[in-house]
Amino acid sequence: MSPLDLLDLGLIGLRTRPARAALSALGIAIGIATMIVVTGIPASSQAALVARLSALGTNTLQAVALPDLNPPAPLPESAVEMVRRIGPVTAGSAVANTHSPVRRNDRLEAGNGSGLTTLAARLDLLPTINARVRAGRWLTPATENFPAVVLGSVAADRLGVTDLPPGAPAPRIMIADRGFTVVGILATTPLTPDIDRSVLVGWPVARSELGFDGHPTVLYVQADEDRIEDVRGVLAETISPERPGAVMVTRPSDALAAKRATESSFSVLFLALAGVALVIGGIGVANTMVVSVLERRSEIGLRRALGATRGQIRGQFLTESVVLAAAGGVLGTALGVAATVGYASWQRWPLVLPAQSAALGVGGAIVIGVLAGVYPCVRAARLTPTRALAGV
Known part of the structure; x- marks a missing residue:
């Protein structure tokens, strides 16, 4: 058949x-x-x-200079570029503390900083720390050279800047003795709570207006999850070949172990x-x-x-x-x-x-x-x- x-x-x-x-x-x-x-x-x-779990930073490391060294050993100005040469590294960025006081307006006392930190930030910071803008916009190659500032979520609340309506005049705050225009507000960043309590300005304007010396304070690094431990093992030597012991690198997030399980x-x-x-x-x-x-x-x-x-x-x-x-x-x-x-x-x-x-x-x-x-x-x-x- x-x-x-x-x-x-x-x-x-x-x-x-x-x-x-x-x-x-x-x-x-x-x-x-x-x-x-x-x-x-x-x-x-x-x-x-x-x-x-990935949103909790399973592929993110932070590197900072140890604060109590004598003599001090700040991170090199070229630290981000050196870190990006590590093969498994997919992104790198940095911020730097300018030690400049922040005030809501010039009528407040100079010492009233509301517990906020002024950070110089690189333009590639947001994708590296998985942050996003809640209102307004992030710094651009144009605005990073001018007195423009982006507020963290906590900083915005403390400074009374809760929204940036389109078409409305942009609010201004005082950093040191210079007025800065608020161009953006960040959403909460669970990975980096320090960013929430900071005001962020461009790297060039921090040099020209706030006396910033160009040395980053914190490096943020993203790498392939499968090789995150390998990157951590060489990160300090890459950042500071002469004094690797002066660099402290955070261990991978506990969320990485949970994700692998x-x-x-x-x-x-x-x-x-x-x-x-x-x-x-x-x-x-x-x-x-x-x-x-x-x-x-x-x-x-x-x-x-x-x-x-x-x-x-x-x-x-x-x-x-x-x-x-x-x-x-x-x-x-x-x-x-x-x-x-x-x-x-x-x-x-x-x-x-x-x-x-x-x-x-x-x-x-x-x-x-x-x-x-x-x-x-x-x-x-x-x-x-x-x-x-x-x-x-």
């Missing part, structure tokens, strides 16, 4: 008993859908958690449940095929009497089993994907659907169909025409 004839013959049982076939396929579909859901939903949840965990229990569901579905298909063989003994005997070989009988019932399981696999895959997409969207998680899960959905169903149909098809093929027709 040709493959099309064999397929048409295998569909006879499914067409004559649609309710039973549908229930058997449903068992397989539930197993396949469970497998996809228990791999897709945890993967999406893991991706959301990893993204949150999350990525290495695996939902063994969920996969076991999916496996149980697949086995139950396979048993349902096997039971359906065994009952089908018992009910269709007269059909088997008649076909054998008309010359059908045992191989053709085996092929008929094995095809029926595989088609039944494949239909359940396709249905289960569709249900599993739809459930995963819907739940991930509801939770506002990034959708992560392992491609191998969808492929294994249909493939696993076919394998189950083959395994479940082996015994029934062998049993049907062993029936002799006389035994099969004896009860007719």
Whole structure:
């Protein structure tokens, strides 16, 4: 028989008993859908958690000069450029304390700095520390040369500058004895709380107006997470080859260990449940095929009497089993994907659907169909025409 004839013959049982076939396929579909859901939903949840942990600075290091050295050893002016030459480093920036007092206006006493710090900042600071502007804009190559300032979130509250409405006159604050125009307000930066309590000015204007000597105070470094420890090991020597002991480098964030533990965990229990569901579905298909063989003994005997070989009988019932399981696999895959997409969207998680899960959905169903149909098809093929027709 040709493959099309064999397929048409295998569909006879499914067409004559649609309710039973549908229930058997449903068992397989539930197993396949469970497998996809228990791999897709945890993967999406893991991706959301990893993204949150990454936002906590799992790939960020800070380097500062030790404050109590005698003689002092400030960080070199070229420290950022030297750090960027380290292979795994992906970003680097710096700030520097100008030791300039900050006042809301010139009517306040010079010593009233509201507990705020004036920092000279590089233009590439925000992406390096995962910060963002809440209102206004960040410093630009133009504004960094002029008396413009961006406020941290806490600094903005203390100075009474809570918003920068478009079209309204920009507020001004006093740094040292010079007026600076507020051009931006930063959102809260969990990685660097010191930035929240600071006012940030451009590197060039800090030199020209505030007496800044050009030496950075804090270096922020981003590197590949897999090699963050290697970068930390050479960072001090790179920044200050002559006195590496004068540089203190923070250790990687505890969130990095949590992220790695999350990525290495695996939902063994969920996969076991999916496996149980697949086995139950396979048993349902096997039971359906065994009952089908018992009910269709007269059909088997008649076909054998008309010359059908045992191989053709085996092929008929094995095809029926595989088609039944494949239909359940396709249905289960569709249900599993739809459930995963819907739940991930509801939770506002990034959708992560392992491609191998969808492929294994249909493939696993076919394998189950083959395994479940082996015994029934062998049993049907062993029936002799006389035994099969004896009860007719």
